[in-house]
Amino acid sequence: MKHARIVLDGIAHDATERDGQLLLADGRLVAPGAVTWLPPLSATPRPRTIFALGLNYADHAKELAFKAPEEPLVFLKSESTLTGNRSFTRRPAGVQFMHYECELTVVVGRTARKVKRDDAYDFIAGYTVANDYAIRDYLENWYRPNLRVKNRDACTPLGPWRVDAADIANPMALALQTTVNGLVTQSGNTQGMIFDVPFLIEYFSSFMTLQPGDLILTGTPDGVVDCLPGDVIVTEIEGIGALTNTIEQGPA
Amino acid sequence: MSTATSFMPSGTVYGVLLNFRGEVQALAPHMSEPPYKAPPKAPILYIKPANTWSAHGAAIVVPAKVPQVEVGATIAMVIGQDVQAARADTALESVAGYVLMNDLSIPHTSFYRPPVKYKCLDGFLGVGQALVAAQAAGDPSRFTLAVYINGLLTQSVNFANLVRNAAQLLADVSEFMTLRRGDVLTLGCDAGRPLAQAGDRIDISAPGFATLSNTLVAEETA
Numbered sequence: 094m095k096h097a098r099i100v101l102d103g104i105a106h107d108a109t110e111r112d113g114q115l116l117l118a119d120g121r122l123v124a125p126g127a128v129t130w131l132p133p134l135s136a137t138p139r140p141r142t143i144f145a146l147g148l149n150y151a152d153h154a155k156e157l158a159f160k161a162p163e164e165p166l167v168f169l170k171s172e173s174t175l176t177g178n179r180s181f182t183r184r185p186a187g188v189q190f191m192h193y194e195c196e197l198t199v200v201v202g203r204t205a206r207k208v209k210r211d212d213a214y215d216f217i218a219g220y221t222v223a224n225d226y227a228i229r230d231y232l233e234n235w236y237r238p239n240l241r242v243k244n245r246d247a248c249t250p251l252g253p254w255r256v257d258a259a260d261i262a263n264p265m266a267l268a269l270q271t272t273v274n275g276l277v278t279q280s281g282n283t284q285g286m287i288f289d290v291p292f293l294i295e296y297f298s299s300f301m302t303l304q305p306g307d308l309i310l311t312g313t314p315d316g317v318v319d320c321l322p323g324d325v326i327v328t329e330i331e332g333i334g335a336l337t338n339t340i341e342q343g344p345a
Numbered sequence: 346m347s348t349a350t351s352f353m354p355s356g357t358v359y360g361v362l363l364n365f366r367g368e369v370q371a372l373a374p375h376m377s378e379p380p381y382k383a384p385p386k387a388p389i390l391y392i393k394p395a396n397t398w399s400a401h402g403a404a405i406v407v408p409a410k411v412p413q414v415e416v417g418a419t420i421a422m423v424i425g426q427d428v429q430a431a432r433a434d435t436a437l438e439s440v441a442g443y444v445l446m447n448d449l450s451i452p453h454t455s456f457y458r459p460p461v462k463y464k465c466l467d468g469f470l471g472v473g474q475a476l477v478a479a480q481a482a483g484d485p486s487r488f489t490l491a492v493y494i495n496g497l498l499t500q501s502v503n504f505a506n507l508v509r510n511a512a513q514l515l516a517d518v519s520e521f522m523t524l525r526r527g528d529v530l531t532l533g534c535d536a537g538r539p540l541a542q543a544g545d546r547i548d549i550s551a552p553g554f555a556t557l558s559n560t561l562v563a564e565e566t567a
Contacts (some may be wrong), residue, residue, distance in 0.1 A: 114538075125456075139395035140357050168459040169392040172355040173523050231521070234381045235389040236362065236459045241521045246429075300408070302396045303468050 094252035096219070098135075099128040100250070106229035107135075110254060114260045125253070130177035130226075132201070132249035133221055133252060137306035143170040145196075145225055146299060147213055147238060149312025165288045168236075171309075174244045178336050180258035182226055183245075183343030184322055191320050191340070194225040195328035197264065198282050199290055200255055205303035213291035216303070217258045222336040224250040224271075224296045224328040225311045226320075230235025249310075254334040261332055267291050268331040273324050283330075350465070351400050352444055352476045353479055356424070356527030358398070359518070360417075360448055360464070362374065362456060364391040364508050364533030371536045372456075380457040388509065388517050391460055393448065393470045401474035401555075404562045406467065407543045414469075414534030414561065416541055417448030417534035418492045418549045421486070423476050428524040436515035439524075441476045443485065445549050445557040448534055465528060471559040482553060485511040485532065490551035492539055500540040504532060 095110035101123060108115040108123070114311070115123045117225060134141075139225070147166040184191050188207065202218025225237040271279035283289075293309055320326055322342040329331040329335035363369050363385060371401060376384040399405050407414055425441030449469040453460060482488075488504035511532060514523070522528060541547055543563035550556040 139398075140354075142394040142396065142465075162414055166458060167461050169394060169461060170362065171359075171392060171522075171528075173357070173528075196529070233385055233389075234383070234384045235456055236391055238458060238459075239387065240359075240390045241387045244522050244525050296401070300462055301394075303464050304396070 094141040094177040094257050095255055097252065100131060100230050101323055102130045105131065110135065114118050116345040118248065120212050121152050130253055132175045132180050132251040133178055133253065135306060137244055137304065140172060141302070142307045143172070143310070145170055145309065145310040146293070146312035148290070149240040149287050150314040152281070152285060152315040153288055153313070162287065165293060168238055168243060168317065170249060172245050173246055176250050176332060180247060180250055181339050182247050182250065184320065185228065185343045186345040188228055188230045188329065192227055192229070192317035193271055193320060193326045193328060194317060195226065195279060196223040196225050196268050196310045197267065197269070198223040198251065199311065201303045201309070201310040202258070202305055205294060205298040207241045208276050208294055208298040208328050210291035212296040213260065213294035216294055217290070218259050218305065219255045220264060221251055222257045222328055222330045222339055224336055225310050225313065238250065239259040250336055252334070252336055258324040267333070270329050271316065272327045273318060273320065278318050279314065279316030281316070283311070285314050286311060351474050353398060353400070353472060354456030354527065354529045356525050358393040358421070358527065358529040359390045360393055360516065360531045361370065361533045361545070362391065364388070364514065365535040366506050366508055367536035368533070369508060374443070387521065388514060391458070391464060391517065394465055396467050396469040397465055399468045399471050399559060400540050401470070401471070401557050402559070403468065404430065405469065405471065405559050409564045409566050410450050413452065413540040413542045415450045415452045416492055416494070416499060416500070416547055417450060417530045417538055418490055419446050419448055419534050420444070420488050420490065420504065420551065421446050421529045421551065422511060422515070422532040424524045424526055424528045424530070426526050429517040431516045431519045433512045433516040434514045436519070436551050437479070439510070440479045440511070441484045442476040444476050444529070445551055446531055447547060447553050448531060448547055449559055452540070457521055470547055471557050473557045474555050477484045477554055488551060490549055493548040493550070494541050494545050500535070500537055502535045506535065507532060
């Protein structure tokens, strides 16, 4: 099943997908364009931990002139950077290079501590799509990628759907693609990950406890291009959904 | 001590690297060399996620393979109202109060990549038992704290020695992201951070704050 979190007439609702429409708990069927989309997540009692991988596809690592990492390059994000489907993300004035990153995102379903990779799928509730924007002008070589690049407000669209894990037969063989104004600029497959999802759950849970609702953004393949104000970016993953975002001009 | 009244963050906890002049002086000879290539411009932040939070009095587990941990004693700002593109002269109006923190790390010498595996272990952030209201706390540049390990004074920190004072740090962080009500931003940890190991008791005391105490315990191995 595909789950969403939306706002209709000022009230937040959980919804599920039916025939391309949104089915609310009260039985109303609503068009996708009639609502404000939130990240497709349930509330957590404490702030969720949001992991994001850098350079986790061999081709992208090569594209950025890095050799493939020997262990995951991971950074954390905060909830303030998340936004929903069909939202706007700001490009600061004067910036030279802001790019999207289409990423398979894992939603943790159970408390996970020292999980072995063979058991890892038991700890996954579902999957969604992230667009993990980066503004490369702000890169500094201190805890890189630094938060000024990766944790800006509304710079991580998420959604539209959270798809139950049971509905994704093999998350390690899903086509990904990004379009900019309808033209395909990025295409790849989750098969290209250097560190796959079971590895990542084993790795993180070896030194920290994962909680339900925590997220793992698993990195992006090659094909990132500069995004300008007015561009409509659609990051899509096979079987999960197509996440739409529009770039708007921000202040410096 | 009642735990029902203990403070725990409701938002994201951000730590900051190189916000003490002593830290900067120690690294300055290497800042223009690879991999850094240039001194930092914006504040260097990291996140201490919820799995790291330990209450006052709690035992903190040290992994079996880690001989010693680094004690990052600090005071943190607790945000009272959203802070976005704040000006330094008014930024402190958004601070609800201050809390003592024990920001533990596995010692590491490179600050090139994000320090998740060094700073985000379960329990690796001792959190002071109470928030001291901003008005009662007064000027954060007058804060001092002392670290005791097994009762011996091992570090004294004076928050007059910050690179960015509390107000300037809020301004420079909120330039690129909103700090939300309930978020926490530390003022940083000075150079000379003491090391501690399983079996040690760490007490962090500061005038006006209730002492933050935690003990380190060895990981139980199967």
